[in-house]
Amino acid sequence: MYNILICDDEKDIVSALKIYLEAEGYTTFTACNGLEALDVLRREKVHLVLLDVMMPEMDGIAALSRLREESNVPVILLTAKSEDTDKVLGLNVGADDYVTKPFNPVELCARVRSQLRRYMLLGGGKAEEGTLTIGPVSLDEKAKEVCRDGERIALTPTEYEILRFLMHHAGEVFPPKELYRRVWNGEPYGAENTVSVHIRHLREKLEINPAEPRFIKAVWGQGYKFERSGT
Amino acid sequence: MKTLKGSTLCKTLAVILFLALFLSFAAGALSFGMLYSAGYYSRGAEAAREMLAENLCRNEAWLIADRLLPISDDGEPNAYLATDDNYRYEIFDSSGTLRFSTYNGEETLSTVTVPGSNWYPYSAFPEGELWGEESAASDTGSADAALTEPLPTPLPAGVTPVPMPTEPADEDAELSNIEDTPTDIQPAKPLPTVTPDPMPTPHVTTPGDVYSRGQTVNFTVTCYLLRDMKARDNAAFQVRCFDFAAAHSRELVITAIGSLLLAILLFAFLMAAAGHRKGTDAITPRLTEKIPFDLFTAAVALAGFAFLAYFDDMMDRASRSYDIVLLLILAGLLLCAAVLLALWWCMSLAVRVKMGGIIRGTLCYKLLRFLRRAARAVWGWGKMIVTSIPLIWRGMLILCGAEFVGFLLLAMSDSEAGPIGFFINLFVFFPLALLALISAKKLRTGASEIAKGNTAYRIDTKYLFGEFRRHAEDLNAIQSGISRAVDARLRSERMKTELITNVSHDIKTPLTSIISYVDLLSKEEIENEKAREYIEVLQRQSARLKKLTDDLVEASKASSGVLPVTIEDCDLAVMLDQAAGEYGEKLAEKGLTLVVRKGEGSVPVRADVRHTQRIFDNLMGNILKYALPGTRVYLELAEGKTGPAVIFRNTSRNELALSAEELTERFVRGDASRSSEGSGLGLSIARSLAELQGGSLAVTVDGDLFKVTLCFGK
Numbered sequence: 001m002y003n004i005l006i007c008d009d010e011k012d013i014v015s016a017l018k019i020y021l022e023a024e025g026y027t028t029f030t031a032c033n034g035l036e037a038l039d040v041l042r043r044e045k046v047h048l049v050l051l052d053v054m055m056p057e058m059d060g061i062a063a064l065s066r067l068r069e070e071s072n073v074p075v076i077l078l079t080a081k082s083e084d085t086d087k088v089l090g091l092n093v094g095a096d097d098y099v100t101k102p103f104n105p106v107e108l109c110a111r112v113r114s115q116l117r118r119y120m121l122l123g124g125g126k127a128e129e130g131t132l133t134i135g136p137v138s139l140d141e142k143a144k145e146v147c148r149d150g151e152r153i154a155l156t157p158t159e160y161e162i163l164r165f166l167m168h169h170a171g172e173v174f175p176p177k178e179l180y181r182r183v184w185n186g187e188p189y190g191a192e193n194t195v196s197v198h199i200r201h202l203r204e205k206l207e208i209n210p211a212e213p214r215f216i217k218a219v220w221g222q223g224y225k226f227e228r229s230g231t
Numbered sequence: 232m233k234t235l236k237g238s239t240l241c242k243t244l245a246v247i248l249f250l251a252l253f254l255s256f257a258a259g260a261l262s263f264g265m266l267y268s269a270g271y272y273s274r275g276a277e278a279a280r281e282m283l284a285e286n287l288c289r290n291e292a293w294l295i296a297d298r299l300l301p302i303s304d305d306g307e308p309n310a311y312l313a314t315d316d317n318y319r320y321e322i323f324d325s326s327g328t329l330r331f332s333t334y335n336g337e338e339t340l341s342t343v344t345v346p347g348s349n350w351y352p353y354s355a356f357p358e359g360e361l362w363g364e365e366s367a368a369s370d371t372g373s374a375d376a377a378l379t380e381p382l383p384t385p386l387p388a389g390v391t392p393v394p395m396p397t398e399p400a401d402e403d404a405e406l407s408n409i410e411d412t413p414t415d416i417q418p419a420k421p422l423p424t425v426t427p428d429p430m431p432t433p434h435v436t437t438p439g440d441v442y443s444r445g446q447t448v449n450f451t452v453t454c455y456l457l458r459d460m461k462a463r464d465n466a467a468f469q470v471r472c473f474d475f476a477a478a479h480s481r482e483l484v485i486t487a488i489g490s491l492l493l494a495i496l497l498f499a500f501l502m503a504a505a506g507h508r509k510g511t512d513a514i515t516p517r518l519t520e521k522i523p524f525d526l527f528t529a530a531v532a533l534a535g536f537a538f539l540a541y542f543d544d545m546m547d548r549a550s551r552s553y554d555i556v557l558l559l560i561l562a563g564l565l566l567c568a569a570v571l572l573a574l575w576w577c578m579s580l581a582v583r584v585k586m587g588g589i590i591r592g593t594l595c596y597k598l599l600r601f602l603r604r605a606a607r608a609v610w611g612w613g614k615m616i617v618t619s620i621p622l623i624w625r626g627m628l629i630l631c632g633a634e635f636v637g638f639l640l641l642a643m644s645d646s647e648a649g650p651i652g653f654f655i656n657l658f659v660f661f662p663l664a665l666l667a668l669i670s671a672k673k674l675r676t677g678a679s680e681i682a683k684g685n686t687a688y689r690i691d692t693k694y695l696f697g698e699f700r701r702h703a704e705d706l707n708a709i710q711s712g713i714s715r716a717v718d719a720r721l722r723s724e725r726m727k728t729e730l731i732t733n734v735s736h737d738i739k740t741p742l743t744s745i746i747s748y749v750d751l752l753s754k755e756e757i758e759n760e761k762a763r764e765y766i767e768v769l770q771r772q773s774a775r776l777k778k779l780t781d782d783l784v785e786a787s788k789a790s791s792g793v794l795p796v797t798i799e800d801c802d803l804a805v806m807l808d809q810a811a812g813e814y815g816e817k818l819a820e821k822g823l824t825l826v827v828r829k830g831e832g833s834v835p836v837r838a839d840v841r842h843t844q845r846i847f848d849n850l851m852g853n854i855l856k857y858a859l860p861g862t863r864v865y866l867e868l869a870e871g872k873t874g875p876a877v878i879f880r881n882t883s884r885n886e887l888a889l890s891a892e893e894l895t896e897r898f899v900r901g902d903a904s905r906s907s908e909g910s911g912l913g914l915s916i917a918r919s920l921a922e923l924q925g926g927s928l929a930v931t932v933d934g935d936l937f938k939v940t941l942c943f944g945k
Contacts, residue, residue: 010740016747080739102743102777105750176808193827196812218809220844221801221836 002047002116005029007037007063008078009055017050020105021112034058038066046073048116050108053079053090061093068094074115078103110208114149132167134226137206137215139167148206158183159202162195166216166226175223199224235500237509245497245504246574252494253570254563259487262476269473276477283473284341284456287466291318292454296347316464317457325449337457340470344453468555501574506582514585519575523594524583531576538569622698633660670699677706686714724791731787735780742780746773782912785845789919796839796923803834803875803943806843807866814851822860823881828867834875836943842920846928849913850879850939857937859884871942873926879939887937891930917941 004026006017011032018028029044031037033055040046049067053060064075077090077098090098097111118136132139136149144160146153155163161183166174176195180188188194199218204210218224235241266272269286271279319334460467476483506514519527545562549555583589590596617625640655677690688710690703749769757763788794811827818825854864858881865880887894895914914930917939921928925944932938 010744012744013740013747016744016751019751020747080736101739102746105747175802175805176812177805193808193811193815196809197815198812200812200816218813218844220809220840220847221803221806221838222799222840223805 001025001027002120003027003029003045004112005031005037005040005044005046005049007031007034007050007055007060008052009033010052013052013078016105017108020109024109024113026112034060034063034066037063041067041071041073047120048112049073049075050112051075051077051095053077053086061089064090064093064095074119076108076111076115104209107209114151114208117149117151132164134167134170134228135215137167139164146206153205155202155205158198159205162198163202163206163216163226166224170226171228173219173223173225179224195224234509236504236507237511239509242501242504245501246571249494249497249501249574250567250570252490252497254567256487256490256494257563257566259483259490262472262480262483263487265473266476266480271477271480279477280470280473281341283470285343287469288318288341288343288454288456289345291456291466292343292345292452295320295454296345296452316462317460317466319455319457321453321455323451323453330450334453334455337455338459339455340458341456342453344451346449346451465549465555498574498577501578502581505578506585514582516582516586517579519579520582520586523592523597524580524589525593525595527579528576531572535569535572538565538572541565542569666696667699670695674699674702674706677703677710681706681710681713686710686717725793728787728791728793732784735784738776738780742773742777745769746777749773779912782916786912786916786919789916789923792923794842794920794923796842798837798924799840801836801838801840801843803836803868803877804829804832806847807868807877810847810851810866813847814855817855818864821855821858823854823858824863826863826865828865830868834868836875837924838926838943839920839924842924846917846920846941849917850941853913854879854881857884858882859935869940871927871940874943876940876942879941881937883935883937887932887935889932891932894930894932895928914939 004021006014006021006028007030008014008017009032014030014032018030021028029040029046031040035058037049037051038058041049051060051064055063060077060079064077067073067075074096075094077095078101079086079090079098080101087098096115099108099111114136130140130142132141138147139145140147141164146155146160146163162179165179165183174182176193177188179195180186183195196218199216200210203213203216206215207213215227216224217227266279269279269283274282319337319339320332321329321334322331324330456466460470506516508515522530542562542565545558545565549558549562580589583592620628636655673690673695677688680688690707692700692703692707695703749766753763753766753770757766807827807829811825815825858864862882865878867878867880869876869878895918914928918928921941927942929940929942930938931940
C-alpha cells in the first residue's frame, strides 16, 4: 500500500490521523516539525504528506518549499488559519490541497484518497482525445462519463450537460437564465430555480465537501461558474 | 572705631573741626589766589605789591569816571569823591585844564589816569555850576563841605600798620603810569594847585571856557593811592592782607593743603559714620531720611544757591566797602552754613546708600509708579468694560462709530477732505470687511471638515483675530477631543478582534483532536446504550463548538471592519432564484414552504458577492432553525431606504420574548434556554456584513412574525 507522512506538532492529532489512515490501509510515518519531516522524506519512500503549517523549528510553508526542490509528492496542508491569504500562499508554494482545522476526518480521508489516486494511478494525466480535464475532474465526451481523480461519478443527463457547458467555459459566470437557455435550449419562464436545484445536486455529487465547493461555485447575485484552477 | 562711629559727640566735634578746617583751607586758598593773581610768584614781592596798588587805583579811577555819569544836575555834592579814604582825585577837562582836585601832593603808592565823557549839564561834575556860564559862582559850599571833611582817623591802637617799604622805584612807577594813560594830556602832576588849607577853594575857571547844555564834555580823571594809608578802607585792608600773605606765603600754602587733607579725612569718617548709632549695628535712619531724596536734594540745592548768592553779594560789597571785616565775617558764616548744608546732604546720601533703595525712595519714582499703576488700572477697566459688552452690542457700537465717521466724511465730501473718506474706505473698512469674510470662510471650511469626520484637520489660527480666533480654537478643541475618542475606540476594537482571532486559533487545535477522537469513539463497537448516547451528544456539541469559533472570528472581523469588501454588480432576482434553489429542498424537509415574490426582469444592486452569500446563509439558517414547521416562508423584493431590499418573513416556532434590537446583539438567540444549536452570532454577523457593503439589516418582530429587511446600498 501507500506510505503517508503525518507531520504535526500536536501528538494527539498525529495519532488520531494515524488511526484513521491505518484503518484505510495506509502505512504511516510521523514527524513533529518541518526538519523531521524532511529527514523522514529523505530516508523513506513516501507517497503523500500531511503537513501542518504552524510548527516549531521549521514551519510547514518553509518545509514545503524545501521539499518541492527535490520531490513532487502530493502534499495536503493542515491549517488552523482559515484566511484566504494563507490558502493562496500554501497553494503557490506547491501544496496540492488543504484542509482547515478543525477538520472532518471523513473529508480528510476522502482528500487523501483523491490525491493518491491522481498521483499514482493517473500518472502524468495524459490528455485523451475527446476528454476535457480541469484539475482532478475529467469529462469524457464520447463515453459521457465524468471522473474525479479517476473515480467515476454518476450524473443525470441534465447534470452532465450543465457540467459540460460550465467546464467548456471554465472561469466564466453564467446567470441561471442564460444557463437555462444554453442547456435546455428554451426560455425559462419562471423556472430559474430549476437551474440552481440542479447545480446543487451536481455539487453534492462532484464535490468532496459540498458545503465548501472547490469546483462549481455560486457567485451570489450573478450566477454559477466552474473554477478554472480546480483546487 | 565702631564706638566712635556711634558717638554723637564725636560726630558733632568732627563736624565743627571740619568746618574750621574748611575755613582755614578757604582762607589759605584765597590768599594764595590773591598772591598768584598779583604775580607774586612770577615777578616778586615788590612788583606784585605795585601791581596790586595799580589795580586798586585803576579800579577806583574807572569807578569815579563811571560814577560821574549818573549824578544829576541838582547841585548835590558827590559823596563818592570823599576824602575820608586813601584815594585822591584830579579832574581835567578836554583842554587839560585842571577843574577839580582833592589831591594835595601827598606821597602816593600808585597813580592812574583814565578818560571819561558826559553831556552837560544832565550829568554834571560835582560842582554843577563849575562848568557853566556862572562858573564864578564859587560860593556854593557843597564842594567845600566835601573837601573840608576831616581826614580819616588814624588806625586804631593795636593795629600795626603794614610796613611799607619806601622804595626808590616810586618815581618810575608813577612815570610808567603816566605813560600808560590813554589821555593825550598830562599836566604837571606835582603842580599843587589846591592847598590843604581849611578853606580850600575850587579851581579858578579859565575865562571863556563855557559849555552849553547838552554838549558832550570830555574829561580825564587822575586817581592817586596814598602811600600813607590812614583811612581803614578796602584798599588799606587789601594791601595789609597782601603784605601779611606775602610775609607768610609758604605757611599759608602748607596750612591750606594740610587743612584740605584733614578735611578729606574727616569727611570720609563722617560718611562712614553716617547712620550709625550707639548700641546697634544696623543703619538707623533719621527724620531726614524720611523725606524723599529728590525733594531733600532740591531743598538743599535751593538753600545752597540762596546762601551762595548772599555770599557773592557779601563779597561784592566787601570789595568796595569800609566794613570789610564785618562783611567778611558774615560771608564766612554764610559759607559755613552752605558747607554744613552740603555735609548734611552728603551724610544723608551716605545713609540712604547704606540702607539701599535710594531710587525707590524718591518722590519721582513713587510718582511714576503711581502713574503707571493708574494707567494700568485704567487700561484694565477699559478692557473689562469692552469685553463685558456682548459681542453683538460691541459690533453694533463699532458699526455705529463707522457710520458716524462715514456721515462726517460725507458731510465733508464737498470740501477738500472729500478724498480722505474715499481712502479711509479703501484702506480701512474694505480690508477689515475682507478679513472678516476670509475668517468666516476659514471657520466654515474647518467646521465642515470636522462634520465630515476628517480627524486630522486643524484650523490655522495664525491669521484669525478676536472672536474668530476664539471660535477657531474651540472648534480645534472639539476636533481633537473627537479624534482622541475615535482613536481610542478604533484601537480597542482592533485589539478585541486580534484577541478573538488568536484565541479562536488556539482553541481550534485541541478542538481538532476532540472532534477526531469523538468520531473514532463513535466508530468503536460499544454495547452500552447510554455510552452511545453520550458520544452522540459529544459529537453534536463539538460540532457546535467548531461553528461557534468560526463565527466568533467572523463576527469580530465583520464588526471591526477589517474584512476586505469588493463591490460588484449583482442581480437581486438571480440572488432570490439561487436562494430558492439552494434552500428550497432543505426547507421542504423541515415542512416549510418557500414563497418567492419577485417581479419580472432583473433588479441590479451593488454588493460584495461573498458577504451577501454569507448573509443569505445566516438568514436562511436561522429560518431553518427557528421557523414553525408547516408554515410558509416568504422571500420578497422591495424598495428600501437606500436601495433595493429583500424581506425575509417567517413564523417563529418559539414565542419571541426578545425585542428586535436585542435579537441582533451578539450571543443572543431566539430561544431563551439557549439549548438549540447555533452560536447566536448569525444575525449579528449578517447585520455587520450588510453595513460593511453599504447597506443595512433591520429586524422586526410582530407577535410570532419574524421579519428581516436586508437593504442594499446604491
